Amino acid sequence: MISKALVAASTKPMILSILVRGEDYGYQIIQRVKDISGGILQWSDNMLYPVLHRLESDGLVVSRWKVSDGGRLRKYYSLTDKGRQELEVERGQWLDVHKALARLWEPLAARD
Amino acid sequence: MFDPEKAIRDWRKSLQKNATLSESDIAELESHLRDEMDRQAAAGMDPESAFRAALDLSAASEALGAEFGKSRRRRGPRNALLGLFPAYLRLALRRTVKYKGHSLINVLALTVGLAACGLVLLYVRFATSVDAFYKDADRVYRINLHRKTAQGEDVIAGNYTPLAPALKERFPQVEAAAQVFSGGFEPQPVVYRDKAFKEANIYAANPDLLRVLGIALLRGDPGDALVRKDTVLLSARLARKYFGPEDPLGKTIRINDRDCEVTGIIADPPANTQFQHDVVMSARTEIEREEFLQGWRPGIFGTMTLVKLKPGVDAAAFEALIRDLPHEYAAEDLRKLGAVNRMVLQPLKKTYLYEATVEGLVPSPRLVYLYVFSAIALLILVLAGMNFVNLTTARSIRRAGEVGVRKAAGATRRQLVLQFLGEALVTAFLSLGLAGLFVLIALPAFKSLAGVAINESALLEPGTVAALVGLTFLVGIVSGLFPALFLSSFRPAVVLKGRFRTGPGGVRLRRTLVVAQFSISITLVIATLIVAGQVGYMRRQPLGFAKEQRLVINFRTWGMLTENHEAVKTEFIRHPAILAATACSGVPGKGINRTYYYPTGLQAEKGQALRSLRADHDFFEVFEIPVVAGRGFQKDIATDTYDALVLNEQGAKAFGWATVEEAVGKTMTDRPIPVVGIVKDFHWWGLQRPIEPMVVRVAPDLFRYIAMKVSTKDLAGTIAHVKSVYDRLYPGEIFEYFFVDEAFDRQYASEIRMGALFRAFTGVALFIACLGLFGLAASTAEQRTKEIGIRKTLGASVAGIVRLLNWEFAKWVLAANVIAWPAAYFVGRKWLENFAVRMPMPWGLFALATVLALAVAQLTVSWQSVRAATANPVDSLRYE
Numbered sequence: 006m007i008s009k010a011l012v013a014a015s016t017k018p019m020i021l022s023i024l025v026r027g028e029d030y031g032y033q034i035i036q037r038v039k040d041i042s043g044g045i046l047q048w049s050d051n052m053l054y055p056v057l058h059r060l061e062s063d064g065l066v067v068s069r070w071k072v073s074d075g076g077r078l079r080k081y082y083s084l085t086d087k088g089r090q091e092l093e094v095e096r097g098q099w100l101d102v103h104k105a106l107a108r109l110w111e112p113l114a115a116r117d
Numbered sequence: 118m119f120d121p122e123k124a125i126r127d128w129r130k131s132l133q134k135n136a137t138l139s140e141s142d143i144a145e146l147e148s149h150l151r152d153e154m155d156r157q158a159a160a161g162m163d164p165e166s167a168f169r170a171a172l173d174l175s176a177a178s179e180a181l182g183a184e185f186g187k188s189r190r191r192r193g194p195r196n197a198l199l200g201l202f203p204a205y206l207r208l209a210l211r212r213t214v215k216y217k218g219h220s221l222i223n224v225l226a227l228t229v230g231l232a233a234c235g236l237v238l239l240y241v242r243f244a245t246s247v248d249a250f251y252k253d254a255d256r257v258y259r260i261n262l263h264r265k266t267a268q269g270e271d272v273i274a275g276n277y278t279p280l281a282p283a284l285k286e287r288f289p290q291v292e293a294a295a296q297v298f299s300g301g302f303e304p305q306p307v308v309y310r311d312k313a314f315k316e317a318n319i320y321a322a323n324p325d326l327l328r329v330l331g332i333a334l335l336r337g338d339p340g341d342a343l344v345r346k347d348t349v350l351l352s353a354r355l356a357r358k359y360f361g362p363e364d365p366l367g368k369t370i371r372i373n374d375r376d377c378e379v380t381g382i383i384a385d386p387p388a389n390t391q392f393q394h395d396v397v398m399s400a401r402t403e404i405e406r407e408e409f410l411q412g413w414r415p416g417i418f419g420t421m422t423l424v425k426l427k428p429g430v431d432a433a434a435f436e437a438l439i440r441d442l443p444h445e446y447a448a449e450d451l452r453k454l455g456a457v458n459r460m461v462l463q464p465l466k467k468t469y470l471y472e473a474t475v476e477g478l479v480p481s482p483r484l485v486y487l488y489v490f491s492a493i494a495l496l497i498l499v500l501a502g503m504n505f506v507n508l509t510t511a512r513s514i515r516r517a518g519e520v521g522v523r524k525a526a527g528a529t530r531r532q533l534v535l536q537f538l539g540e541a542l543v544t545a546f547l548s549l550g551l552a553g554l555f556v557l558i559a560l561p562a563f564k565s566l567a568g569v570a571i572n573e574s575a576l577l578e579p580g581t582v583a584a585l586v587g588l589t590f591l592v593g594i595v596s597g598l599f600p601a602l603f604l605s606s607f608r609p610a611v612v613l614k615g616r617f618r619t620g621p622g623g624v625r626l627r628r629t630l631v632v633a634q635f636s637i638s639i640t641l642v643i644a645t646l647i648v649a650g651q652v653g654y655m656r657r658q659p660l661g662f663a664k665e666q667r668l669v670i671n672f673r674t675w676g677m678l679t680e681n682h683e684a685v686k687t688e689f690i691r692h693p694a695i696l697a698a699t700a701c702s703g704v705p706g707k708g709i710n711r712t713y714y715y716p717t718g719l720q721a722e723k724g725q726a727l728r729s730l731r732a733d734h735d736f737f738e739v740f741e742i743p744v745v746a747g748r749g750f751q752k753d754i755a756t757d758t759y760d761a762l763v764l765n766e767q768g769a770k771a772f773g774w775a776t777v778e779e780a781v782g783k784t785m786t787d788r789p790i791p792v793v794g795i796v797k798d799f800h801w802w803g804l805q806r807p808i809e810p811m812v813v814r815v816a817p818d819l820f821r822y823i824a825m826k827v828s829t830k831d832l833a834g835t836i837a838h839v840k841s842v843y844d845r846l847y848p849g850e851i852f853e854y855f856f857v858d859e860a861f862d863r864q865y866a867s868e869i870r871m872g873a874l875f876r877a878f879t880g881v882a883l884f885i886a887c888l889g890l891f892g893l894a895a896s897t898a899e900q901r902t903k904e905i906g907i908r909k910t911l912g913a914s915v916a917g918i919v920r921l922l923n924w925e926f927a928k929w930v931l932a933a934n935v936i937a938w939p940a941a942y943f944v945g946r947k948w949l950e951n952f953a954v955r956m957p958m959p960w961g962l963f964a965l966a967t968v969l970a971l972a973v974a975q976l977t978v979s980w981q982s983v984r985a986a987t988a989n990p991v992d993s994l995r996y997e
Contacts, residue, residue, distance in 0.1 A: 058142075070144075077151060078144065
């Protein structure tokens, strides 16, 4: 189980990364996160929607209502230019953290 | 049977109760729920279980709402601060109570300042409401007459009597046109059965008065009101006074010797109208009685004309249309006089605060006084505000520790500023409450001082309340802001280590404020002294006639005293205390008409209207007015009655005669009447007005008064004698008398009144300045306790220390004079320009004001200085 803090911190880059592939709606985003993490990350709707709304009010994503093939009304979110830039920033930061951790966790001998 | 749609509807409803969720949010959640249900159903679950499972995956709706709320609420400072507001208020109140002395001074000063503003505000609202409340007052105009001859020009409020009917007949723009005659100078007798009183508010008017002012009848037929001759409308209060419970309609009441039928009752006029009509007689009575009121007569302008224009009529265009009407109706007269008379419109709403002059409408003295007192009230409030800033910053040492602790505990500067502002506002609004009480208590005195009839309830009118609350808020914010910024700027590291001292900035500010306060106060003191000085100066000036011990009997009307005047006088003079008597048409200080005069044959070149007094042979003797050329009237010369006249010196000058001797022997008018003598100029009016040219004739037809020179011995007995003679000669008439000096001094009533108001306001201003000084001295003494202790141990005397501390403040009070003197000089000179006779600029009063302010300031400071200087140095130095 991944800690709450880490889940919270990774929500934003995760969503941005999913939306950069194309517009999507909330339920589907949760499914994708679950699939892509092999079931380790199980987001709830009460966590996702507030984040989506905040991203929208910050201008990183935009939403629109769309009727799906099954006749159901869904709210689709897609990335703005600002969102793309934000994703790049996030990506850089995560990769930096990742790189640092990866180096730290290399076998001790390799450091000599 | 489980119905998933109903379950979803219920679930939606439960979500809708949550205010943080919008419809769109709920729709999105519903869409999500349905997707999950579909998935569960696809896995083989029945609808009910699928719904439950989907709900379980979603969170409880409360938690959901909270999460959503978080995303929407922007952790804004506004919400946080609003939430804390009650806490600030509590803190501020606690603070106010804790520092009692300090709060008391602040609250007292602000209370007095706000009360002064409140009183003046009521005054302003009253004055601006006068006559503005009449229905359609915007469309009502008074038609003034602009008269111009070779000798000069003026604008008068009266007009030709037939103007109103002519306007209504000829001009379709006119909705209604009223003729109004006011009752004249004196109250007239009104009699119903055994009730007989003199009434002051008697008018005569045509029926259109009701239409112009939109006055409704409480009782009676409007179609009959003021239509017939000898009918009258009464105010409700007057009807009650005379008729009591009887029905007044149809009754006959005797007004000024005319029997009039009461045809209607009108509401009592409110205080804020210039038309205080208690009795409105039909104008036809007046017009048909007086032949001179019929036709477009020259020089008869006693009728006021008020018109109501139809909606949408342009007043300026209408004025242009009627401007030259006199030259249509009275062309011959005007040509003979070489005069140009024009009609000028003055809006009804601007008849109280503005005066019509040849230059157009100018602010009347009322408006000027309104401005002056508004300015003074605001100044007083500013003084109180300065006190607040002064005292609050002076106490900064005490509160520095508090600020340090709060900052160390994590308070932001914004929070501290808000806290201090809150305290200022609490103080201000506390003061407003007290000021309201204060106004109620002071209002009766203020009303009589200002001479206006303000209603207590005016204080609670929304406009007044809003203005006062706004003003209080402004004062609270403005005077709270500086101390708030100053106090909140302390650095905790410095103050908590005890190394804190108020910087030179704070000291400089406080000195500046003290100087400003005393500049204002001293200016006001000087202004007060100048007003009082001028009034005294005017009263002391020789008037050119003797006014003391001159008793006057006032006859109700012309005709009671004609050819019989010598016989009547003889009856009075029998009493030993009555030394001399004269019959006359006027006495100094009372109204006097103008009559048109010209040197024989020179009507067009030299003709002019001058003050015309009718008096018998003894007038100059009774009033001790010396004859400077020719002679006075003599009883043994028969032609002196009617066919002789005496001018004053100004009169001789007005007709262009170089010396008084040259004037004697000249003749006037086509009659002709010889000028037999010239008397020395004397003041008929108060000294605000210059001496005007005057002509005096012995003409008993217009005598109204008998003036007597009486000895001071047994005045009451003398008056009783005069009354008994009067009652015997004129049974059934009301005996009325006055003394010339009292009546004359009444002309200075407005100056005396203004002086008293000025004195009151100045006292208040000085009081506030001293309160500030007192508080300041207290904190200065406190701050210098150690210094004083050291000085004393080193051998300084108590007197020396008191001198040192007092001088500190005396310096700044003296400095204030540098600003106050020029300001007071400028204001004083401007005011004195209103008087024809004015005192020289009283530099002594300037010095007096300075000494006064200094003395008051020293007294205020000394109490603190002595306390500080006599303290035992052991106490103040023990902790060092």
